[in-house]
Amino acid sequence: MVTLPNTPPLPGGIALSHLSPYDWQAADGVCGGSPHLHLVCTEAYVVTGGTGSVQTLSPDGYRELPLQAGTVAWFTPGTVHRMVQGEDLRITVLMQNSGLPEAGDAVFTFPSDYLDDPDRYAAAATLPPLDSPDIEAAARKRRDLAVEGYLTLRESLRAGDPAPYRAFQEAAARLVAPKAAAWRGIWERGALAAAQQTGTQLDALATGTAGDYLATATALSTDPLRLGGYGMCGRRDEYQLPSG
Known part of the structure; x- marks a missing residue:
């Protein structure tokens, strides 16, 4: 990975990873x-190969969006989503607000008794280190627990009863609320700072001083920090990217 002083984040302060569903x-x-769902981040899938789908639960009800090479699908905060493997599905994931998902913005659809107990939730959601011989079994167990809660929410929505889905959203919000202050700092240093920088550049263009920031122009590249990690949706190639 190339590391430079004051390395700028990706456009808009987004995060990026590559995924292949389990x-x-x-x-x-x-x-x-x-x-799972995200509380304050919109997530986008850019399909680079294979086929599959993403199942979603939202106020729109239950939907299944087909995925194939060239498809771009995205979902806003509060949308429960489940990536489904078809044949060799490969996706580049773009995530709003840089590091917030890794800071706890994502909440699994575990049964309600897990959501009401932060310690129990954390124990079920946390995986052992990547080099642990137990990590695949732990990731399977976590996935199956999330599917258990998800199927209950899905059937209720299909039956015309949105109450369990809304209750899950509310429980997820309560679970992560103590982290909101720390998240604000990540957002301010990342996505907000990137937007404000554009404003500064527009001001410079208008006043004829654009040369000051154009003089710092550069090009950057990086490679995955970790290949084949066990993410929420599948095996994940992760990048160590600047977030501001």
């Missing part, structure tokens, strides 16, 4: 990832 079969016969 091919483990769940209780409903579907192969795929761990259903």
Whole structure:
């Protein structure tokens, strides 16, 4: 990885990773990832190969969006999503607000008794180190627990009852609320700072002083920091990217 002083973040302060959904079969016969939602981040899938789908739960109800090479799908905060493996599905994930997902912005659809107990939730959501011989079994167990809660929410929505889904959203918000102050700092240093920098550049263009920031122009590149990690949706290639 190239490391430079004051390395700028990716455009808009986004985060990026590469994913291939798990091919483990769940209780409903579907192969795929761990259903979850994000509290303040919009997530986008850019499909680079293969086929599959993403299942979502939202006020729109239950939907299944087909995915194939060239598809771009995205979902806003509060949307439960489950990535489904078809055949060799490969996705580049773009995530709003740089490091917030890694700071706890994502909440699994575990059964409600886990959401009401922060310690129990954390124990079920946390995986052992990547080099642990138990990590795959732990990731499967976590995925299956999330699917268990997800199927209950999905069936209620299909039956016309949104109350369990809304209750899950509210429980997820309560679970992460203590982290909101720390998240604000990540957002201020990342996405907000990137937007404010554009404003500064526009001011410089208008006043004829653009040369000051154009003089710092550069090009950057990086490679994955870790290959094949066990993410929420599947095996994940991760990058160590500046977030501001």
